[in-house]
Amino acid sequence: MTSLYGFLHRNWRIVHANLIGQPAGPPKTENALKFGLLGTASIAPIAFITPARQHPEVIIQAVAARDRTKAAAFAKKYNIPQVHNTYQDILDDPSIDAVYIPLPNGLHFEWAIKALAAGKHVLLEKPSVSNAAEASVLFRSPLLTTPNPATKTVPVLLEAFHYRFQPSWLHFLTHLDPPNIAHASSSFPVPGSGLPRDDIRFQYGLSGGSVMDLTYTLSMLRAVYGDAAEPVECTSAQLQTMPPPYDELTDWRHDATFRFSNGGTATAYGNLRASLVEVLRDNMWVSVTHRPAVIPDSTALPADQETVRTRKVTLHGAVIGAIWHRVDVEDEFVIRKVGSGTAEAADGVIIKRWRTKSSSKAYTFQEAGFDNYSSEPHWLTYKHQMDAFVDRIRGRQGTGAWVTGEDSIKQMSMIDMVYAKAGLPLRPSSKYLDEVVRKGKGTGA
Numbered sequence: 001m002t003s004l005y006g007f008l009h010r011n012w013r014i015v016h017a018n019l020i021g022q023p024a025g026p027p028k029t030e031n032a033l034k035f036g037l038l039g040t041a042s043i044a045p046i047a048f049i050t051p052a053r054q055h056p057e058v059i060i061q062a063v064a065a066r067d068r069t070k071a072a073a074f075a076k077k078y079n080i081p082q083v084h085n086t087y088q089d090i091l092d093d094p095s096i097d098a099v100y101i102p103l104p105n106g107l108h109f110e111w112a113i114k115a116l117a118a119g120k121h122v123l124l125e126k127p128s129v130s131n132a133a134e135a136s137v138l139f140r141s142p143l144l145t146t147p148n149p150a151t152k153t154v155p156v157l158l159e160a161f162h163y164r165f166q167p168s169w170l171h172f173l174t175h176l177d178p179p180n181i182a183h184a185s186s187s188f189p190v191p192g193s194g195l196p197r198d199d200i201r202f203q204y205g206l207s208g209g210s211v212m213d214l215t216y217t218l219s220m221l222r223a224v225y226g227d228a229a230e231p232v233e234c235t236s237a238q239l240q241t242m243p244p245p246y247d248e249l250t251d252w253r254h255d256a257t258f259r260f261s262n263g264g265t266a267t268a269y270g271n272l273r274a275s276l277v278e279v280l281r282d283n284m285w286v287s288v289t290h291r292p293a294v295i296p297d298s299t300a301l302p303a304d305q306e307t308v309r310t311r312k313v314t315l316h317g318a319v320i321g322a323i324w325h326r327v328d329v330e331d332e333f334v335i336r337k338v339g340s341g342t343a344e345a346a347d348g349v350i351i352k353r354w355r356t357k358s359s360s361k362a363y364t365f366q367e368a369g370f371d372n373y374s375s376e377p378h379w380l381t382y383k384h385q386m387d388a389f390v391d392r393i394r395g396r397q398g399t400g401a402w403v404t405g406e407d408s409i410k411q412m413s414m415i416d417m418v419y420a421k422a423g424l425p426l427r428p429s430s431k432y433l434d435e436v437v438r439k440g441k442g443t444g445a
């Protein structure tokens with residue numbers, strides 16, 4: 001009953017904060033960061049407007065769209081004081097400190113480079129760019145290590161993998177032993193059957209596709225292995241591509257398997273056209289199975305016996321845990337004769353076998369063990385992400401959760417691996433990449 005009440009109360013507050021109430025938020029500090037928004041993307045209200053309003057150090061100062069009338073209507077709706085004529089005008093405005101870029105994936109590279117060159121901090125929607133070639137140029141740009149001549153600061157760039165910043169994700173990670181992961185799997189079905197033909201997800205030229213759009217499935221696999229291992233090979237990739245008259249170079253579903261550098265394996269499943277039944281049954285999850293490990297035994301076993309544990313940890317509700325999530329830890333134990341089994345399996349001469357299961361949740365940082373960092377159970381990933389982004393700009397430690405540039409580069413390499421294995425072309429590089437690489441344009445070189 002308590003948890004049903006918690007679920008309803010939390011979700012009512014989420015709906016109120018993001019959809020119907022949209023409270024004004026706290027007063028702004030004197031030196032609050034002024035943000036500009038590039039484009040009137042559908043994701044902007046929930047991922048940017050609400051968290052920015054809720055942050056005392058963030059002011060949403062300006063918006064620009066391809067069509068000024070559209071930008072003006074958006075500005076009126078969300079109470080944004082300035083409308084600029086073009087995206088570039090936002091970058092040219094010296095009063096703007098930071099930008100949020102929720103443009104189609106194929107435009108991320110160009111506008112992120114241009115924004116960094118203008119000295120703006122950049123919160124860049126996922127996936128960061130179109131492919132690994134773009135990622136290595138962007139995330140290794142000298143613009144990220146040298147103070148901008150105009151602002152005298154080194155800009156911060158973050159790929160908006162919002163799930164990484166929430167308490168439930170941090171809590172889940174505490175149950176993992178990355179060097180000993182044997183297999184990880186992830187699943188993210190979304191109900192996108194109604195998406196129109198011109199949706200950005202189905203435009204190859206804008207770097208669409210399910211591996212790009214639902215790239216959380218790949219990102220989470222990399223995140224659970226952490227620093228212990230990276231994917232070295234995509235061992236299989238079945239991509240379902242859109243039927244005509246859609247763009248047939250875009251995939252709506254992916255099933256891919258990987259081999260990691262520590263010998264572990266992984267599978268990713270993402271579906272942009274899942275049925276509602278599938279979505280409800282198979283809400284976004286990530287699951288990790290460890291190698292069997294001999295564990296110290298407190299029950300004083302005879303010297304010729306040992307206890308071996310095989311641990312599986314699953315996070316249900318992995319993308320936006322504030323709505324609902326649960327971490328399940330399932331252990332299989334065996335007591336076996338010492339020397340009778342292998343290190344890779346809980347086998348040998350088995351004396352006893354049993355299983356245990358426990359579940360936990362962490363809606364706040366306190367529940368996740370971060371005693372010095374307060375939060376509310378209904379705060380969405382996007383708010384946690386905004387808080388972390390501002391903390392980084394201000395030089396504050398925060399919870400420590402972050403997505404590094406090298407992480408974003410490796411993420412794009414993993415996406416490239418899948419397209420290559422499936423026999424589909426990598427998502428196309430921006431024409432601007434050539435200008436940056438050959439002419440040093442926008443890099444300050």
Ligand SMILES: NC(=O)C1=CN([C@@H]2O[C@H](COP(=O)(O)OP(=O)(O)OC[C@H]3O[C@@H](n4cnc5c(N)ncnc54)[C@H](OP(=O)(O)O)[C@@H]3O)[C@@H](O)[C@H]2O)C=CC1
Nearest residue numbers: 039040041042043047065066102103104105125126127200
């Ligand atoms: N973090 C998250 O949970 C989510 C992230 N995303 C990511 O955010 C980004 C935007 O996604 P979404 O909001 O669904 O996309 P939308 O299609 O709603 O918005 C994209 C915006 O880009 C601008 N734009 C500029 N050039 C083009 C073009 N050639 N074609 C279409 N739009 C163009 C448009 O703004 P205007 O016309 O106003 O200039 C448009 O509003 C993507 O990178 C996506 O992966 C998406 C959904 C969820």
Ligand SMILES: O=C1OC[C@@H](O)[C@H](O)[C@H]1O
Nearest residue numbers: 126190191192201213214
């Ligand atoms: O980032 C996203 O998360 C939710 C999905 O429905 C959406 O297509 C994707 O862009």
